[in-house]
Amino acid sequence: MIKIKYSFLLLISFFSSCSSIxxxxxxxxxxxxxxxxxxxxxxxxxxxxxxxxxxxxEGTKRYSKLKWINDCSYTIFYDGNKKPLTDFQKEVNNVGGIIVKVTKIEGNCFYYTSNIKGDPPSKRIDGVMCKE
Known part of the structure; x- marks a missing residue:
């Protein structure tokens, strides 16, 4: 009977972890x-x-390349091959891009913090991104 209970709990935990985002x-x-x-x-x-x-x-597009550091962190670099970069975008690329870290996942959304690399790094920007 105890083996059945443990097997049942193991199955429940397996299926609940498979469905999490x-x-x-x-x-x-x-x-x-x-x-x-x-x-x-x-x-x-x-x-x-x-x-x-x-x-x-307003329909304005910005193009970026992402370099994944790990599953929950990435660096954003602006892509000058698709559209000319502004001076700000060039400077962001020159100092190493924007580091984004996922801090929490809720439902179809993730919360993040981001900083522009550099010396000193920029102030932190917090936000949320939700899957459509």
Whole structure:
């Protein structure tokens, strides 16, 4: 009887862990960023693991390359091959990009912190990104 109870508990824990969302689930797809601590307007992100397109509320597109540090952290570099970079975007790339770390996952959303690399690093920006 005890073996049956342990087997049942093991199965329940296995299936519950299989259905939970992990950082890897946010590497590809379409996402909405409703806002961040900088007060930006909502924007959309389309991502395919190493490339990302951001589309703001006015339809302006920004193209980026992602370099994954681990499953829950990545660096963003602006892509000058698709559109000329602003001076700010060039400077971000020159200092090593923007480091983004997933801090929490809830439902279809993840919460993150981000900093521009450099000496000294930029102030931290917190936000949330939700899978569409």
């Amino acid at each position: 992990k950082c890897n689930d946010f590497k590809k797809g379409s996402f909405i960023v409703p806002s961040d601590t900088e007060g930006t307007t909502p924007y959309r992100i389309i991502r395919n693991d190493t490339l990302q397109t951001e589309i703001d509320s």
